[in-house]
Amino acid sequence: GLHPIQVALQVSLPEIDGAIEPIIYAGREGATGRSVPLADRVNLLADRALKWSNLRIKKNADKKIAVTIFSFPPDKGNVGTAAYLDVFDSIKAVMKQLKADGYDVGDAPDSKEAIMESVLNDPEARINSPELNVAYRMNTDEYYELTPYAKDLEENWGPAPGNLNSDGQNLVVYGKQFGNVFIGVQPSFGYEGDPMRLLFAKSASPHHGFAAYYTYLEKIFEADAVLHFGTHGSLEFMPGKQVGMSGQCYPDRLINSLPSAYLYAANNPSEATIAKRRSYSATVSYLTPPAENAGLYKGLKELKELISSYQGLRENEGRGPAIVNSIVSTAWTCNLDKDIPDLPDLETYDAKNDTKERRDDITGKVYAQIMQIESRLLPCGLHTVGVPPSAEEAIATLVNIAQLDRPEDKIEGIPRVIAASVGRDINEIYRGNNQGVLVDVELNERVTQASRAAVRALVNQSTDSNGRVKEVKNFFDEAAGIFGGLLGSKKPWTKAIIDAGFPDVDEERLEAVFGYLEFCLKQVVANNELPGIMELLNGQFLMPAPGGDPIRNPDVLPTGRNMHALDPSSIPTQAAVEVAEDVVRKLLEKLADENDGAYPESIAFTLWGTDNIKTYGESLAQVLALAGVRPVSDSLGRVNKVELIPLEELGRPRIDVVVSCSGVFRDLFINQMNLMDRGIKMAAEADEPLEMNFVRKHAVEQAEELQVSIREAACRVFSNSAGSYSANVGLAIENGGWEDEGQLQEQFLTRKGFAFNADKPGMMEQQADLFKSALKTVDVTFQNLDSSEISITDVSHYYDSDPTKVVAGLRDDKKKPMSLMADTTTANAQVRTLSETVRLDARTKLLNPKFYEGMLSTGYEGVREIQKRLRNTMGWSATAGEVDNFVFEDANEVFIDDAEMQQRLLDTNPNAFRDMVTTFLEANGRGYWETSEENIERLQELYAEVEDRIEGV
Numbered sequence: 001g002l003h004p005i006q007v008a009l010q011v012s013l014p015e016i017d018g019a020i021e022p023i024i025y026a027g028r029e030g031a032t033g034r035s036v037p038l039a040d041r042v043n044l045l046a047d048r049a050l051k052w053s054n055l056r057i058k059k060n061a062d063k064k065i066a067v068t069i070f071s072f073p074p075d076k077g078n079v080g081t082a083a084y085l086d087v088f089d090s091i092k093a094v095m096k097q098l099k100a101d102g103y104d105v106g107d108a109p110d111s112k113e114a115i116m117e118s119v120l121n122d123p124e125a126r127i128n129s130p131e132l133n134v135a136y137r138m139n140t141d142e143y144y145e146l147t148p149y150a151k152d153l154e155e156n157w158g159p160a161p162g163n164l165n166s167d168g169q170n171l172v173v174y175g176k177q178f179g180n181v182f183i184g185v186q187p188s189f190g191y192e193g194d195p196m197r198l199l200f201a202k203s204a205s206p207h208h209g210f211a212a213y214y215t216y217l218e219k220i221f222e223a224d225a226v227l228h229f230g231t232h233g234s235l236e237f238m239p240g241k242q243v244g245m246s247g248q249c250y251p252d253r254l255i256n257s258l259p260s261a262y263l264y265a266a267n268n269p270s271e272a273t274i275a276k277r278r279s280y281s282a283t284v285s286y287l288t289p290p291a292e293n294a295g296l297y298k299g300l301k302e303l304k305e306l307i308s309s310y311q312g313l314r315e316n317e318g319r320g321p322a323i324v325n326s327i328v329s330t331a332w333t334c335n336l337d338k339d340i341p342d343l344p345d346l347e348t349y350d351a352k353n354d355t356k357e358r359r360d361d362i363t364g365k366v367y368a369q370i371m372q373i374e375s376r377l378l379p380c381g382l383h384t385v386g387v388p389p390s391a392e393e394a395i396a397t398l399v400n401i402a403q404l405d406r407p408e409d410k411i412e413g414i415p416r417v418i419a420a421s422v423g424r425d426i427n428e429i430y431r432g433n434n435q436g437v438l439v440d441v442e443l444n445e446r447v448t449q450a451s452r453a454a455v456r457a458l459v460n461q462s463t464d465s466n467g468r469v470k471e472v473k474n475f476f477d478e479a480a481g482i483f484g485g486l487l488g489s490k491k492p493w494t495k496a497i498i499d500a501g502f503p504d505v506d507e508e509r510l511e512a513v514f515g516y517l518e519f520c521l522k523q524v525v526a527n528n529e530l531p532g533i534m535e536l537l538n539g540q541f542l543m544p545a546p547g548g549d550p551i552r553n554p555d556v557l558p559t560g561r562n563m564h565a566l567d568p569s570s571i572p573t574q575a576a577v578e579v580a581e582d583v584v585r586k587l588l589e590k591l592a593d594e595n596d597g598a599y600p601e602s603i604a605f606t607l608w609g610t611d612n613i614k615t616y617g618e619s620l621a622q623v624l625a626l627a628g629v630r631p632v633s634d635s636l637g638r639v640n641k642v643e644l645i646p647l648e649e650l651g652r653p654r655i656d657v658v659v660s661c662s663g664v665f666r667d668l669f670i671n672q673m674n675l676m677d678r679g680i681k682m683a684a685e686a687d688e689p690l691e692m693n694f695v696r697k698h699a700v701e702q703a704e705e706l707q708v709s710i711r712e713a714a715c716r717v718f719s720n721s722a723g724s725y726s727a728n729v730g731l732a733i734e735n736g737g738w739e740d741e742g743q744l745q746e747q748f749l750t751r752k753g754f755a756f757n758a759d760k761p762g763m764m765e766q767q768a769d770l771f772k773s774a775l776k777t778v779d780v781t782f783q784n785l786d787s788s789e790i791s792i793t794d795v796s797h798y799y800d801s802d803p804t805k806v807v808a809g810l811r812d813d814k815k816k817p818m819s820l821m822a823d824t825t826t827a828n829a830q831v832r833t834l835s836e837t838v839r840l841d842a843r844t845k846l847l848n849p850k851f852y853e854g855m856l857s858t859g860y861e862g863v864r865e866i867q868k869r870l871r872n873t874m875g876w877s878a879t880a881g882e883v884d885n886f887v888f889e890d891a892n893e894v895f896i897d898d899a900e901m902q903q904r905l906l907d908t909n910p911n912a913f914r915d916m917v918t919t920f921l922e923a924n925g926r927g928y929w930e931t932s933e934e935n936i937e938r939l940q941e942l943y944a945e946v947e948d949r950i951e952g953v
Contacts, residue, residue: 004670015564018544047257055539060102066223082230090385106179137170165209214254228262236279251278261536269547270609284532285559290393291377294844299334321351364438376844377788386530391463414451421505430828450500454493528560569638572617580621600779601694602656609664628654629679642679656694663725677758684714715755730796793872804880835882863909877928888929
């Protein structure tokens, strides 16, 4: 669509001021430089402007609003999917607000269940049919007449009506109308279950049913505005240009002149930006549920109790060793042997023959694992639009905000100040804790408890009797300060830290962080989501706000504003470069340790749009750091140059990197792809010894193999073709329609094999051979995990771009590369193996009662959320083979063996429960889970039972 420089100046920067709908209405003539207007774009711009202004004039009672919800993967058990949002409960809140503002909502029910029922079930159908409620049947004559581009869809889908969203004669629009409000279900991409289409390097056009849905909204229902409900649908990912749509681009054709408001999760600014640029939507951010500690259960809880008895009795020669024996056997029962390589052997070990130091060492290592699971953050439940967090939830968020140091604002995190009061540096404590040093694990736990108590003391000052924060009391006004000073009394939070066992904490050093937390508390409980939606429906300007992780960047709050990404030329920032160098150092140390001191030659890297916005370019900076390249910023802080770090300063070889960028990253950060490409090519062309420069070593080999220049052979930055997104591996796995792993690997290679080349900017060229020959040398695959809300089993994106088995298939020795994940979700950044990360995720989510009970409390949506985690866990088996058997075994025990649980899932959402049974059977059938015959027979019987239940037999 546009040149990278124009995108930065004319699209990204205006968005930060609140601009929406970047429509190009004139272009320059090459020869004369004159601007030439584009008639069809000028018309579209005028139509859209008139419709937006119409929203200001028209009476609310006459306005027609189309609420659009999503169903992904397409199935009755999945209607109303949105990241971390309780969709039907939120629709209820929006309907109530519309009614209060004088909109005509007809006889809309005021219960979540009744609204859901009216959309999901067709009252005409006698038995529970798979059909949703049909709002309109559009015959093909009407469809071709009202949809100007319908003929163009025939190339991919044949003549209408086709077999998607159709009854054979007509195209069918699903949904339910209440007065002037229509709640409709957006159709899906249409090629989820079709292995051939999933393999296309470029994505297919929308199908007739998809087009008919938007034709219905605009021409038949005659909506004044569309409200897209939650993160995210398929409209903004339809084929077309990346930015600066033409009249041939599908998002443009579909939305046409309809004003669109889009509710988007505040922590996903990158995809929200795609929705703004490609589907002309004004976004309204919503809060993601507050993260709480995962806590412990069953054997893990027992282990923590055993460890605290040991701390009391470690000097006792009789009881101490006996407790250590119990710790060792319980750790084996909980499968912790996989995470603690030197856990003693169960059969032969007896602690009373061991030294006290070694007993401490074993206990410390188990304790470190337990604390890592307990303190992992997990979002609890789902968010309802317009409901601010309770005091408990606010404490959970603020504790996480208070952990981080913010040097640019001269704010020290609470843990650092507490640690200083006992003469320790917090980073040292973290290091000892990660190595399982008993005293440091204990101290870290005490520091964490003290910070929590201090934050609780702050929030309690402003909490009412219902456990809600009403008005935030200001502690930092002068009168209170003078009065307190005279009495020499301590602030409530200082007192809490002293009571928690740190008497020497310095109150003055705490002042900056608590002043900041008070500001954050006001932001957390301010609530602008419903007013934000109403402002857009009234055609008013909605204030802009950054998107991202509220813990790293509390400016994201309050939600309910028009979300934007960042100025792309400002990353990576200096702070991001420092953090990245630290992670790269830890990564290479871990790899050299495990490989007799030898460095890996090549690392495959995945880059995400959202991560780089949240972290201001940390993962981008890691790529540069591995190759020994340094970004250089100009006087305005814009990063547009790179330089090589001399080998003597680097002190290690340059590591080769193969970078796979998500489609969203490609759209938002084309300048940064340029930086990486230039930096890597600089390294390849540097005249240095090959054993100290693996980039050059491989480029020289490839240049010879493929008969190209060294510069061309050094292409290392890959993504999808323009206008296409993802490797479709996630789609295939979510829908079960794949034959074998070979198909998934081929999808990855064809869809992700487009190279970026700084010598021909703006072009993504298919370079499959180059992509394969670069991946062939990879020793390690690597991804970043940057936020507690979106972890590796919450979404399919992470395994969709995981090249582990792809690399194994391409390597000459067929050896599977090591897979690592960097976890920067807390102040204590760590690098773990992929299998450790999968276990940690399973223990804190899928197998954790706090998680699944929290999800089940939301009802219908909750069952689907649990099933999604199970399906995504199987995704890692398919792409990397890094899921332990016990994960499936334990999940089967929790959800299937327990008759009462099984019944609850079946009654709450039979369709999603059927998917869960299918997932277990598929995991076993594909060889990812070995289990007893009786388990499989039980699952097969259950499947038949659920089928009958759904069919209404």
